[in-house]
Amino acid sequence: MANSGTPMSFEEFRRVLAEVLLVDEAKLTREASFLNDLMVDSIRWLEMALTIERLGVQIPTEALWDIQTVGDSYEYYLRNFVV
Numbered sequence: 001m002a003n004s005g006t007p008m009s010f011e012e013f014r015r016v017l018a019e020v021l022l023v024d025e026a027k028l029t030r031e032a033s034f035l036n037d038l039m040v041d042s043i044r045w046l047e048m049a050l051t052i053e054r055l056g057v058q059i060p061t062e063a064l065w066d067i068q069t070v071g072d073s074y075e076y077y078l079r080n081f082v083v
Contacts, residue, residue: 007081008055013074020044020051030071038070052077 008016010030018025021044027037034040040048049059052073057080059067067073 007078010074013077014070016051016055017048017070017073020047028070030069030074032070033068034070034073035068048073055081057081 014025014028017023017028021028021034021038021040023038023040032038034045034048045064049064052059055077057077059076059080063076067076
């Protein structure tokens with residue numbers, strides 16, 4: 001799951017999150033809230049953050065509070081993706 005030089009598409013990103021969060025990929029819409037819609041607990045939330053870091057994007061602890069939806073997480077990934 002290393003950084004390949006180009007950012008993932010939303011579909012690829014969603015597929016990775018579905019595996020980590022143990023959620024049906026179809027439920028991972030851009031608008032889906034991790035807490036309210038997907039019922040992601042703190043352990044899975046941490047696993048998601050670590051997975052995004054393995055994709056080459058560092059997430060400071062304070063930035064995690066701003067990531068509320070699947071779309072937020074993808075936008076954060078895109079903004080901070082480094083080749």
